[in-house]
Amino acid sequence: MQATQTQSGEWRGRFPYNEIISLLDVNRTFNLAESTSQDLTVGELLDLAGLEPVRNLKLGYSQSAGAAALRDAIADTCNVPVAQIVTTQGTALGLFLLAYELCRPGDEAVLATPCFPPSRDCLVGAGATVREVRLSFENGYRLDLAQFEASLSPNTRLVSIASPQNPGGVQASRAEIDGLLALMARRCPDAILFIDETYREATFGDAAVAASFAGVDARIVTGSSVSKALGAPGLRTGWLTVADAGLRARLLVAKLNTVISGSVLDETLAATLLRNRERVLAPRRRLLADALDVVSGWCEGERGRVEWVRPDAGALCCVRLRADAFDEQAVARFWHVLPEYDLQLASGTWFGESSRVFRLGFGYLPLERLSPALSALSRAMDAAVA
Structure with a gap:
């Protein structure tokens, strides 16, 4: 192209x-x-949902925060109250709305790289000044807290990482996240930590699934979607978990002014997929x-x-x-x-x-x-x- x-x-x-x-x-x-x-495939998903609920679905607007059935399923997946869920058209849009709402001219976002390109570029598009923390191949792409400490400042409004990472598939430990939050408390106490958990449930065989970081701390916003582990990127359905009610309200207004709401068809199918996620x-x-x-x-x-x-x-x-x-x-x-x-x-x-x-x-x-x-x-x- x-x-x-x-x-x-x-x-x-x-x-x-x-x-x-x-x-x-x-x-x-x-x-x-x-x-x-x-x-x-659509057929596989309809086998889970049944045709009649989809046939009778009215194609009006969805709720501003997302369809109730979908938000219930996400809340169960992340083990947080349903009120904290905001659906988005993919995780990338969630991060863009978060950056667009948090960052004003002169504000900074700190980003762990290498990363999925839209994770960087949506911050740039939202107007944030991006400071990259470059994780190294030699160190297995582990989070480098010393580099984060050097990059955080009073101008930092958003810190963005992924766990597991894209492209490396490396997960952050609870100790690393706690250490990063402690650094933020000293250097940028009002900043939000965004954790992209899109690949969290894509584990290998019988390996345990890491617990979501949603609900660990009020400063953490997590994002995920049905795109990667569940194999449904075409549904374009993702979400944020947002503990702070004021920030959540601002994100809903931002969502209204960009995409209004999610697709009721996509959100209905995504809810079915999440309710049956272990079978998939x-x-x-x-x-x-x-x-x-x-x-x-x-x-x-x-x-x-x-x-x-x-x-x-x-x-x-x-x-x-x-x-x-x-x-x-x-x-x-x-x-x-x-x-x-x-x-x-x-x-x-x-x-x-x-x-x-x-x-x-x-x-x-x-x-x-x-x-x-x-x-x-x-x-x-x-x-x-x-």
Whole structure:
């Protein structure tokens, strides 16, 4: 997709352009770029809901905070009172509304990177001055509290992280969150901590699901959606948990003035999906566990050429081309030859990482196509250094 530019080639959009938008337009045979699990079908969802409730649904406006049935289901998922739930069209819109409402000219948002590009760009679009805390591959993308302390200031209004992270799949511990909140109490006591929990329930096999950080502290706002773990990004249904009643009221007014309300059809189907989430998640978690084993085996077999950060959850991980195996020219050739092998990867540059790093999505392809895709990836690496 071509970016709209001026004659001088300068990008003039209010939101920064990011090549991740290409994922909406290209879907190659060996798509290792996508970070969702396999797409749920409408038929599968209607089997859970039954046709009659949908047939009789009136297509008026939804409630401002979201459909009651959906908010009830979200409250159960997050273990918070239903009054704290505000639905949004995806997690990214929730973060944008939060930033737009909290940040005025001169206010700062502190963001942990690498991150999902809209998590950064919606802050820019909302007018916040963004200060990035760059987490390192070498440290397994763990939260670096010393860097956060150096980045927080009295001008900080919003701190944004993800757990599990996108692109790395690394979760924050309760101790890390407590430490970050303590830093905020000293440096920016009125700031909000936003935690994107979109991949929280995308665990592997029988691994325990981490508890939501919703309700841990009144300064925490969490966001999530039905897009990733549940495989329904097309429903465009997400939510925020907001403990502070005043902030919640402001967000509802912001929502009214941007999208008015959610789609009653999408929210009805999303509520059904959440009420039946264990029936949907259980087989997906088994598939993710099997797929992670395949990826782990491939990384071990290619350990002379790549290194990786093993994810805690999510259908994604970060892999890096080793500097002793790929010089800068070989890295450039690697990206150039991928289409020849019908391969798709998500470049680390999209997320604020180097071009040596790529996000490898292992939940989107059927399991029987994952190994062939990784074999094609090995052949692409061969060609890059030939």
